[in-house]
Amino acid sequence: MNIREIARRAGVSRSTVSYALSGKRPVSAATARRINEVIAELGYKPNASARALAEGRTRTLGLVIPPASRRLTDVQLGFVASVVEAAATHDLDVLLSPSGGDHDRSFERIVTGRRVDGVILMEILLEDPRVERLERSALPFVTIGHIEHPGGSWWVDVDYAALVRRCVHHLADLGHQHVVLINRSAELVAAGYGPALRSTAGFQEATRRRGLCGHVVCCADEPAAGLACFEEVRARRPEVTAAVTINEAALPGLQRALHNAGLTVPRDFSITGVIANRLAEDFHPPLTAADVPAEEMARLAVDLLVERLVNPEATPRHALLEPVISLRSSTGARPR
């Protein structure tokens, strides 16, 4: 079942069928109708590989995700689904590629096999070999997260520094004087993971400005680490009355640690941070936090990439999102 068969049955040439399908050349109403009838009758769809080969584009985007072994957070996973939906609105398919670990073959296939027209790269590091690889490849790409880049680049990010600053100001307004930032893992910080670094910077700046005593701790991305981390903070700095966190995976452990310590939120201890909507609402009590707008980020990333595909000469653009902080129930006045 191919275009030749459709042409034969409709009594026209293959080019006419092709043009009827693409609309790139006018086709008489009668001919178009006949062609469409045959197509509908046989359920014909052009062969994607043949079209890609002829057109020089695949109508497919690559989405590079962290490997499953490094357990994806809720936000990350929601982001994947949202990218697929956003791409679908442009009639683009999405090819998934794990990277890192021992998945270089998969990443190389994406970059160099001309399987995709462009790439969205999640979870980039300040020094990221994948970014360098993509830059050499001439394949258009958009990153989630950003790196300061001389020539400018295409990205979407959440302004972690600003959000964490706002969280600190909120706590300062409530009278807290000793606060802690529960950051992502020490490995990520060492690897130059932007959100972890920028959160620290924002935290330190805001605590300084407000005259608070601020303390930053790294915490692995898992509940057990959250528990241990909080217990250590309580032991070493009992004067701390509030925490800001960007570590979603640690939340259940944090919750348990608070419970174990007999602390009631927000009466005895306040918590805020940058957390996926869904997780913030599942916390007990619901967290006052900046909701990471995964859907919006996905949509913007796809839109930027499409813009770059349509116009390869476009000057780099980006979007730095600063979602509002949703006031829920996890922050309160400093206990005395």
Next chain:
Amino acid sequence: MNIREIARRAGVSRSTVSYALSGKRPVSAATARRINEVIAELGYKPNASARALAEGRTRTLGLVIPPASRRLTDVQLGFVASVVEAAATHDLDVLLSPSGGDHDRSFERIVTGRRVDGVILMEILLEDPRVERLERSALPFVTIGHIEHPGGSWWVDVDYAALVRRCVHHLADLGHQHVVLINRSAELVAAGYGPALRSTAGFQEATRRRGLCGHVVCCADEPAAGLACFEEVRARRPEVTAAVTINEAALPGLQRALHNAGLTVPRDFSITGVIANRLAEDFHPPLTAADVPAEEMARLAVDLLVERLVNPEATPRHALLEPVISLRSSTGARPR
């Protein structure tokens, strides 16, 4: 940069380059070395579309996921990442397609555009139009979840009936006499979602056999519903001392409801069920539950699909997994 250029630089014909790459025809050691040098030097990779067109296969699998709008559970999302990893071990790429909602175009592209060699279909219903569509299409596919099918079919599933039975037996052994099954949503049950139906069947059979008083309630896939659902059970059936659940999304609400009711698990109330490892361990206290083995399911699904691709005449095979129940800390003797 194409195969002609490689051939020219290596001083051989295009076919020899192709055979050197595929190994489908012997190539003299000297020639092979020369070709490989040129390839390495130029970083050449065959154009995937051209190869797909010539070979008649795309080396790509389609993974049909539920739409992001219907929020994916943790298990489902982990499954996606695991499928990508399992496919990568076969050097296969994965094309993602949301289905349901208004994503029929995407699904149709997958099915009919010859974009993929085979499909893995998640979250199937007893009467699933997508399954029927795939059956008509002659595209090999494997489902996650199964439907009784006359001719046999290819699938991977977890034996929810057996696992729920085992949970009930466990509770019966601990002396519980009034137990409840917290099922997935009424909509899913109405739509014929297998795990929901089979869990109910297993629950009813086991409670009958052990002479327990069992009660089944449906619960929407979200924390708020879990909370409301549990409160209603407490109000209407205060004699209930244990719950079995397969509803992961409701767990945070369940947790909160238990807390609100002043119940300590497992002293006052026991909980068990079929729950993703990660969530079971995040519960407080950690849940005694059957861990849904998402990674293993993903690997098996990919392996089955690959087997079917390699041998189109193979008789349908399937895998019904019955993971062990991990004893953690959420079940105890019936309170008196």
Next chain:
DNA sequence: CTGAAAGCGCTTACAG
């Protein structure tokens, strides 16, 4: 062991 050529199923100048 190697090459020349046909063919995969499209798109798109070129010509009318």
Next chain:
DNA sequence: CTGAAAGCGCTTACAG
């Protein structure tokens, strides 16, 4: 408004 033909970059019988 339409058609014949070249071309996209591979693979694979066919021939030697």
